Structures are given as C-alpha cells and as structure tokens.
Amino acid sequence: MGKVILVCGKICSGKSYYSKQLKDSLNAVIISPDEATFELINNEQGEYYKNNGVNCEIHYVCVDDETWRQNIAERNKKVLDGNGGSDFYLDEGLMKKLESKWEEPTEDEYDVIYKVER
Numbered sequence: 001m002g003k004v005i006l007v008c009g010k011i012c013s014g015k016s017y018y019s020k021q022l023k024d025s026l027n028a029v030i031i032s033p034d035e036a037t038f039e040l041i042n043n044e045q046g047e048y049y050k051n052n053g054v055n056c057e058i059h060y061v062c063v064d065d066e067t068w069r070q071n072i073a074e075r076n077k078k079v080l081d082g083n084g085g086s087d088f089y090l091d092e093g094l095m096k097k098l099e100s101k102w103e104e105p106t107e108d109e110y111d112v113i114y115k116v117e118r
Helices: 015-026 034-042 045-051 065-080 092-101
Strands: 003-008 055-062 112-115
Touching (some): 015 055, 045 055
Parallel strands (some): 003 055, 055 112
16 A cells, blocks of 8 residues: 655755655655645644545654755755746745744654754
C-alpha cells in the first residue's frame, strides 16, 4: 500500500531539499503545491488520512536560525539573479510577518523530525 508523507517546516527551512531526498530514497512522487500547504495543515488532512486507513506520516523539517537565514540569503540571491523560479524575495518585513505566524510543532504533532545541517 502507498504512503502519504506530509512535510512541514517554516518557509525556507529546506522542505523541498528534504522532499527530493525522500523521492530519491523511496522512489516516491512529490506533490508540492506550496500555496496549498496552509490549507492542508488547517484542514487537518493528516488526521483525515489516518482516520480513513491511509498510511500517513508527518515529517517536520527543523532548521536553526543561522542556517535559516543562510537559506533565505541564497534564495533571495537566486530570485535577484532571475533563477528563483516561482520563489519570491523575502525581505525583513515579510520574514518577520511569517515568523510571527509560525508555530513550531510539538513532538506529538509529527512522526519524524529532520534537522537541517549544513
């Protein structure tokens, strides 16, 4: 039977990088509508899967502040250089707004933690 893995973490934490590692190691498919992430979590989709017999894991991508800021700097450089794809530039105001809305999950809210290390 298949498995759904929901990956969560704050913006620019390394979710896409981690998902690509999962794809390679598990021969998986990535469905990554970033704009829908908020709705997925708010609608408690993970609980829906679990309550309906679908094997589901929630993986939390955890990043320290120094690495997070380095990720943002790299992302912003790509955006400014025209190589950011669909990414957008994160200025200090937007970062503070997003950070104020971020609530780190507790251990009982995820199945696997992946700590980003550079």
